[in-house]
């Protein structure tokens with residue numbers, strides 16, 4: 346090894362020393378130095394068919410591993426194509442690092458190929474966005490970008506590198522710098538004790554955990570807390586699975602009742618956004634006291650550990666928990682008509698139930714779509730966190746293949762199942778070519794109802810008509826995947842689903858099971874999503 350390198354090699358070394366093993370990318374001359382650096386230094390390059398999938402894969406890597414996912418995209422359109430994923434990662438607090446090419450400084454403003462100011466565009470959808478101005482700073486700037494992504498409120502970071510800086514040379518640093526993430530200062534002890542006292546005094550407490558608990562690696566502290574406080578748990582987003590199904594304090598279908606009737610709601614690592622009705626009635630009760638503890642108040646893992654310590658004692662909420670259990674069981678029972686439906690075309694709830702029964706306990710399930718994913722979110726439970734990956738509040742269709750390929754690369758020994766609406770499937774279908782080329786056997790199940798159901802049904806209800814809400818009558822998504830070198834089949838009857846899943850996994854190939862679903866099976870939605 347020489348003792349100098351170009352900025353691309355220096356950035357690669359910073360990635361490598363931070364433990365980065367995969368780089369998601371799509372070629373472009375502006376980023377050759379980092380691609381060559383990755384090839385020379387043993388970082389596996391996964392080259393995709395659209396930059397949004399490179400960036401979604403970086404986010405998917407982060408969601409599954411809690412490491413910083415990394416993508417490199419070329420100047421101009423490569424960067425603009427990655428912006429949906431940056432915005433989605435911002436909404437999910439996903440730590441990722443997108444490296445962009447950039448037109449040369451020497452000719453800035455003169456109209457070079459693919460010249461634009463990416464930093465201006467990405468500023469509001471990243472934690473930090475910057476241009477590398479000198480090869481001398483390449484290593485430390487890249488290391489610092491990853492540290493920023495992983496520190497405090499985790500999130501996406503963008504750095505572009507002008508092509509003339511990329512090829513500039515600088516000394517290779519000897520030691521790793523700046524790589525330990527900062528979880529934030531310890532929270533204020535008295536404030537946490539106040540929250541603990543309120544929880545202890547509650548008659549009908551509920552704990553709501555969000556993705557922040559996952560990023561803080563505080564799932565064990567959370568379990569100790571809810572068990573000590575005997576508080577029912579509602580888990581959102583990446584916190585799903587923090588208590589396994591069957592745990593006496595875990596509730597998903599009694600959520601409405603739990604939130605509206607609780608006297609104290611302790612919200613941990615979750616935003617009070619539309620998913621929690623902005624913290625307002627009628628989702629919460631008029632008198633519900635909402636206490637929110639998040640990373641702005643300091644290290645969330647410490648905060649939850651302190652809450653758990655102060656919750657030790659004799660807390661019983663037997664009547665409250667029994668009432669919620671009754672609601673939970675009744676809701677599950679009322680789903681049985683849908684989940685056991687024998688209809689053809691298949692009811693999407695039956696399809697989800699078949700996938701749920703088939704999936705290994707440690708399978709990673711990725712959701713991408715509208716109503717189909719609402720059914721999945723309602724019916725699928727995971728035994729551990731990190732096993733359910735959805736787009737989160739930004740809700741970008743087409744993120745699934747990127748997420749799923751990253752999940753399979755990060756956890757090659759596990760099943761990775763991508764649940765996709767037929768509409769969603771269309772956005773990133775060419776990524777099955779990426780999966781074939783790189784040997785990434787994700788099994789995709791398409792809920793093919795031939796409509797954009799999550800738009801069509803509400804449009805019909807609210808406006809009495811629907812426009813631009815239908816899809817092709819006979820699109821064979823399985824044949825698309827087959828044509829790209831994967832495995833595919835179409836399923837029309839519910840009893841054919843399981844054997845098809847078995848064949849798809851046995852094929853060892855990226856696969857698509859195209860299941861013809863009932864377009865009239867409307868998702869029973871109680872609220873308008875806005």
Ligand SMILES: Cc1ncc(C[n+]2csc(CCOP(=O)(O)OP(=O)(O)O)c2C)c(N)n1
Nearest residue numbers: 714715716717742766767768769797798799
């Ligand atoms: C990139 C993007 N475009 C449009 C939307 C709006 N949208 C949300 S759900 C949905 C319908 C999805 O249809 P499909 O994937 O077929 O699932 P279905 O609702 O039919 O089960 C649409 C168009 C979105 N969320 N993201």
Ligand SMILES: [Mg+2]
Nearest residue numbers: 767768796798
């Ligand atoms: Mg559809």
